Amino acid sequence: QVQLEESGGGSVQTGGSLTLSCVASGDIFTYAAGWFRQFPGKEREFVASISRYTGGSTLYADSVKGRFTVSRINSRNTVYLQMNNLKPEDTTVYYCNADPKLHNIVEGFRNLPPWGRGTQVTVSP
Numbered sequence: 001q002v003q004l005e006e007s008g009g010g011s012v013q014t015g016g017s018l019t020l021s022c023v024a025s026g027d028i029f030t031y032a033a034g035w036f037r038q039f040p041g042k043e044r045e046f047v048a049s050i051s052r053y054t055g056g057s058t059l060y061a062d063s064v065k066g067r068f069t070v071s072r073i074n075s076r077n078t079v080y081l082q083m084n085n086l087k088p089e090d091t092t093v094y095y096c097n098a099d100p101k102l103h104n105i106v107e108g109f110r111n112l113p114p115w116g117r118g119t120q121v122t123v124s125p
Contacts, residue, residue: 001113001114002008002024002025002026002027002028002031002077002098003024003025003114003116004022004023004024004025004096004097004098004116004120005019005022005023005025005077005107005116005117005119006020006021006094006095006096006116006117006118007021007023007119008020008024008119009093009118009119009120009121009122010120010122011122011123011124012086012121012122012123012124013123013124013125014086014088014123014124014125015123016037016083016086016123017082017083017084017085017086017118018083018086018096018098018121019080019081019082019083020035020081020083020119020121021078022078022079022080022081022096023061023076023077024036024077024079024098024105025077025080026070026077027074027098028074028077028078028079028098029053029074030050030052030100031052031099031100031101032049032050032051032052032056032098032099032101032102032104032105033050033052033070033072033079033096033097033098033105034047034048034049034050034070034081034096034097034098034105034106034109035047035048035049035068035070035081035095035096036094036095036096036097036109037090037092037093037094037095037121038092038093038095038118039092040092041076043094043110044060044095044097044109044110044115046061046106046109047060047061047068047081048061048062048064048068048069048070048081049070049102049105049106050070050071051102052074052100053074053100054072054074054075055071056072058070059106063089064083064090067083067084067086068081068082068083068084069081069082069084069090070116071086072121073090079096079098079101081094081096083121085123086121086123087123088123088124088125089123090121090123091121091122091123092120092121093118093119093120093121094118094119094120094121095115095116096116097109097112097115097116099112109119115119118120
């Protein structure tokens with residue numbers, strides 16, 4: 001299992017943009033990857049996933065579809081989340097994770113070890 005570290009969070013105004021990065025400690029090209037977020041007092045939720053290949057198939061939660069774009073550059077062992085048209089309800093901590101099976105990213109992410117520290121995204125009205 002690779003170790004992952006998220007970065008790129010920050011504070012923006014409504015309608016602003018941020019790009020999150022998720023850097024793996026080793027080769028990530030055999031792993032599907034995903035982005036997740038967790039609101040205070042709630043379970044972690046799925047945001048977006050990408051299959052193992054650079055330019056691989058993607059999937060998005062309805063709440064972010066059309067605004068967020070997940071991508072990856074395997075040669076850099078990095079997965080990105082481009083977030084546009086941000087809303088105050090996007091404010092929370094964002095996490096990434098990876099697994100050899102895309103199904104575990106989309107459906108079984110609650111059982112994925114380990115989780116990193118995440119990166120805070122704050123969107124002001």
